Amino acid sequence: MKIITAQEHQAVESPAVLSLANDVDPRTLDLNGVTRIDLHFPAFTDGRAYSQAFLLRRRLRFAGELRATGDVLIDQLVQMRRTGFDVAVLKDGVDASAAQRQLDRYAGFYQGSAVDTQPPFAKAA
DSSP states (O other), rough: OOEEETTTTTOOOOOTEEEOOSSSSSGGGGTTTOOEEEEEESSSTTTHHHHHHHHHIISSOOEEEEEESSSSOGGGHHHHHHHTTEEEEETTTOOHHHHHHHHHHHOOOOOOOSSSSSSSSGSSS
């Protein structure tokens, strides 16, 4: 997962880039030609964007970039990666090096994720 600061993030107006509010059902979207979807966390306590990411990756097979925007904190990064986000735009004032250390702390998981659905123990050696 790539971590960027709010200053590095650019909202783009293009048919290839969608910015979704967290109450939009991704199953209603036409994803033809879309290369990036920005999913918004209005508050760190509102996790609907996790569900959107999971739906986009697992059910809709979206292979483009999923970007977490809004109230993105360090504690959320591992779960964001596991639900399919590629990029996290940190909230202003959050230290990017501390965020990277949080991600580096967890090298793997026993369970599958939205992106890698097969658990490590079930993979052929």
